[in-house]
Amino acid sequence: MKKLNQFIVIAFVLYAMVSCKKEEKTTDTTNVKTESSAVAATQRIVSLNGAVTEVIAALGHEKEIVGRDVTSTYPESVKASAKDLGHVARGVSVEAIMALQPTLILGTEKDMTPELQAKIKASGIKSVIFKQEFSVDGAKRLIADVAAALGHKGDIKPIQDKIDTDLTDLVKFKKAPKVLFIYARGANMLMVSGTGTPIESIIQLSGSENAVTDFADFKPLTPEALIKGNPDAILLFDSGAESVKGIDGVLKIPGVDKTNAGKNKNIITMDGGLLTNFGPRTGEAAKALNQLLAKNAK
The missing domain is CATH 3.40.50.1980 (Nitrogenase molybdenum iron protein domain)
Incomplete structure (x- = not known):
């Protein structure tokens, strides 16, 4: 009987030790998963x-x-x-x-x-x-x-x-249309894009060319610059066109009526972020501009 009791005690101790190890292992794994999830969830x-x-x-x-x-x-x-x-x-x-x-x-x-x-x-x-x-x-x-x-x-x-x-299926123009971009924030705040701007890059990617190349960056728009550039199309952000009361307002800007774009009422407006972000939608932006130019080509 004494040996039997000793065997029972030893068996109980061994069982307790195994159970503790299993519990410890389970606890460790749970903690690791929780910490990993917390790291992923807390990136702000x-x-x-x-x-x-x-x-x-x-x-x-x-x-x-x-x-x-x-x-x-x-x-x-x-x-x-x-x-x-x-x-x-x-x-x-x-x-x-x-x-x-x-x-x-x-x-x-x-x-x-x-x-x-x-x-x-x-x-x-x-x-x-x-x-x-x-x-x-x-x-x-x-x-x-x-x-x-x-x-x-x-x-x-x-x-x-x-x-x-x-960018693989753009319309190929026989002659690249000249595009003039106007940055507008109301009728009293009109700037025109020269060279070296993101908007010039997207114009070129679309298969067209910048109408203004005699200065870099942006300068205030003048009737003289419009007439000299004589664009085939005038491009604005949607918000810019809205600030001058839409396409009718653009056509009333002094000098526009003397350009090919004005005569043909070829005014294009697009989302500003799409045109200038140069992120994942870069090709999409160039393609959209290309299609609008092809649609309005005379």
Whole structure:
């Protein structure tokens, strides 16, 4: 009987030890999974550039965006899900950014003032400021750079390849139409695009050419510049056209009636973000402009 009792005791101790190890192993695994999920769930992104926001969404990380700048309007859903922080070059404050408790801040050099960059860097929050190039290669590079900043593990090639696909079936013009872009913020604020601008790049990608090449960047629009450029088409952002009371308002701008575009009422309006972001929709933008030019060609 004594030996039997000893056997029972030993068996009970062994059972208890095995049970403890199983419980310990289960607990460890659960903790690992919980911590991993928490890390994924707590990535909070502030995106301070429309193209960067497009890339984040295209990569499947839109729900991680908690704050955005005013140019981040695509996809449409991001306007409701992320806080609008204003215009990064004028009104975004580092305090408003920090209030969102971000874990990652993304932006581009062209938008951000040195002061804001310095404050973001001083905050200690992880940030990546991209140097953006307004070309097909530049758009593909931005996609890759944003993916790396996010720690994205998926395949980015289909997103990059779509840009090339969209550019393969453009209408070929016998003579490239001349396009003049007007940046409008009301009838008293009209600027025309010269060389070296993102809008010039998208005009060229569409198979057309910039009507103004004798100065760089933007200058105030004058009747003389309009007549000298004599564009076949005049291009504006949708919002710009609205600010001058639509296409009828554009046709009333002094000098427009003396151009081929004015005579033929060939005024094209498009979404500003689509035209100038140079993100995943770069090929789509060039194709849309190409088709509108072909439709209105005389």
